[in-house]
Amino acid sequence: MLITVVLPVYGRAALLAEAWQSLKCQSDPDWQLLITDDGSDDYTANWIESVPAKDCRTNWIRRKHNIGLFANLNAALDTISIHSWVLLLCSDDRLLPDAISNIKKLKRDWPGVSWILSTHLSIDKLGKPIAATSIKDHNRFSPNSRTIAASEFVPLLLQHGSINGNLTGMAFSMHLWRGAGVFRSDWCHAADWEWLIRAVETAPVLLSRLPIAEIRTHGAQLSNKNRFSGDELREVAAVQLFLINHPLLRDEPQRFSWAAYRMQFQLWNLIKQALNFHWQGVGPGLIEIQRTVGLLPCFLALLVFLPKRISGRFFHFE
DSSP, rough: OOEEEEEESSSSSSHHHHHHHHHTTTTTOOOOEEEEEEOOHHHHHHHHHHHHHHHGTTTEESSSSSSOOOHHHHHHTTSSSTOOOOOOOOOOOOOOOOOOHHHHHHHSTTTTTTEEEEEOEEEESSSOOOOOHHHHHHHHHOOOOOEEHHHHHHHHHHHHEEEEEHSOOOOEEHHHHHOOOOOOOOOOSSSSHHHHHHHHSOOOEEEEEEEOOEEEEOOTTHHHHHHHHHHHHHHHHHHHHHHTTTTTTTTTTTTHHHHHHHHHHHHHHHHHHHHHTTTHHHHHHHHHHHHHHHHHHHHHHHHHHHHHHHHHHSSSSS
């Protein structure tokens, strides 16, 4: 089975070199790379042309103008054969040395599986290991590798949030991707979370507890920009509403309290923005929260969670 690694790029040439090196050093060299450059600067484009593009396993799409992460990803995926498998790799992350071979092994060990989400490790901006948040998050779904059907997975996505938290490490057949439909190109933050719902409605997911990638946390992350712009809150609220009204959750009595718990993180971010005199977006954000679960339930959920913030990451965004 040949895996196509899809690498969306927008600048970050220094980090991109690490991503490329992690792929080049795979224990299984039988892979293809599709770099989809979303209108990067000339320095990044020149580096791509002079280094990874010279490898015969690499194909390169360069767009003249930036169209956004998910639109760029959709356009790239649309060029891949329906008979192929894809592994996503963001330009600031790294694959572990056995990532390709482990995906192939999972495919052999779990015949019939059409998409895989894997636990990942975490690194800081310098590439040094830090606490891997996905391990704790994935334990809530399952302590062991197993397939999870929509009837179980959809409620878990409301109770615990987006299981992947990052595009890197998502592996799927193109048949599954076309069946589930494209990522929402008008979104810039939670399109992968929304896609998970449609994907598991198409076929059960294999949750693999074997890490295959290292996810980088740094100040230039797109998620930080989305938080301050308000895009994160709007899209998270939309996913919450969709899940609350999902047919598999309509008889779940805890669905509103689960949504309030998830939205209290957004309310907390708004409070900190206001305390730092960043008022833009606070009013519209409060309206979104009220429309989704109501400000009062969200505020009560925030109060319940407050002791954890005081004892831990009080000044950090969740």
